[in-house]
Amino acid sequence: MSLSRAVLAGFATLTFLSCGGGNTIKVGLVVPLTGDIKTFGESTRNGVMLAIDEANAGGGVNGKKIEVIATDDKNDPTETGNAGSKLLDMDRVVAIIGSVSSKCSLPLSDKCQSAKIPMITPTSTNPKVTVGEDGKRKDYIFRACFIDPFQGTVGAKFAYDSLKAKTAAVMYDVGNDYSKGLADYFKAAFEKDGGKVTSFESYAKDDVDFSALLTKIKQFSPDVLFIPDYYNKVGLIARQARQLGVKAVFLGGDGWDSPEMAKIAGDAIYGGYFTNHYSPDDPRPEVQEWVKKYQTKYGQKPDALATLGYDAALLLIQALKNAPNAKPDEIKAALGAIKDFPCVSGKITFDEWGNPIKSAAVLEYTKDGQKYVTTINP
């Protein structure tokens, strides 16, 4: 086994395992390894590769090693489309794991669906990743995570029931399917609970100065400020909000999970809560074993992305075991048949939309790092 690197067609392509000949099962990986959310891509890749390396060390699947061809989508939907075309048309992979952000998984899922190649997104939570504009299930597409209608409801319930919030302001990125979707789901759920949304404000992807929006929001003194975006934006917003004297408790979603968050936000993020897919403090033995294994290999605790990357790869490996010819249609059927499969983030059975039903963890940023608060079940 040798580690080979190839640069093809203008993409940085890393082939992590090359066994020579045609005796491997080729799988594509699409993640952001550069750009604004690169810690997400690195963690996801680390988790995926740990599972694949374990499978290959144990002899592979049905006598064949798994070869992962990784591409960088830079968290850009156009780049994602190009990466998908390369994997499907040139490398002829039999399945794809990816992408990370919903706005990239959306075009990738359309491509995989028309090519009839199964895709598992580890982390994209927007419902439309597995459902087309026509309302029909994209039946080649699956995910390892819960979806945002659930995540938004959990956030709203936590605000209303645990934080006793009666009013909330919401700020979201209008060009990010994840951010906009989660903002909408939170608002609907919070209002249903009896809460009042005092401001519902959007900004654009490249905005860095949020003072006008925050000044508007401050007038209503909301109990919480819900910021469903990724760590880089949330860090800036949190910092500027405190500078302007916004007193609200900050609340957000899985996009907050990054070792970079506290570096960007500083102490403004302390006391902020977010919903996530798992907590490394969960005492379940599966979780503790995973945390230890990951820490030994990569020198840090696995975040949710690493964990979901590992889980997505476990799901694919399990499906490959039940697809002796490793043909895309067989793999798709084997994925659909998975029931109560033990993953680190919980037991996975897909519903009719390719979504697992799982619980969510609520975590708090403190000066000592992330702290587990509670688990909320569907």
Ligand code: PHE
């Ligand atoms: N759920 C996010 C999205 O759909 C991606 C994400 C998952 C980010 C987990 C961080 C942690 O875009």
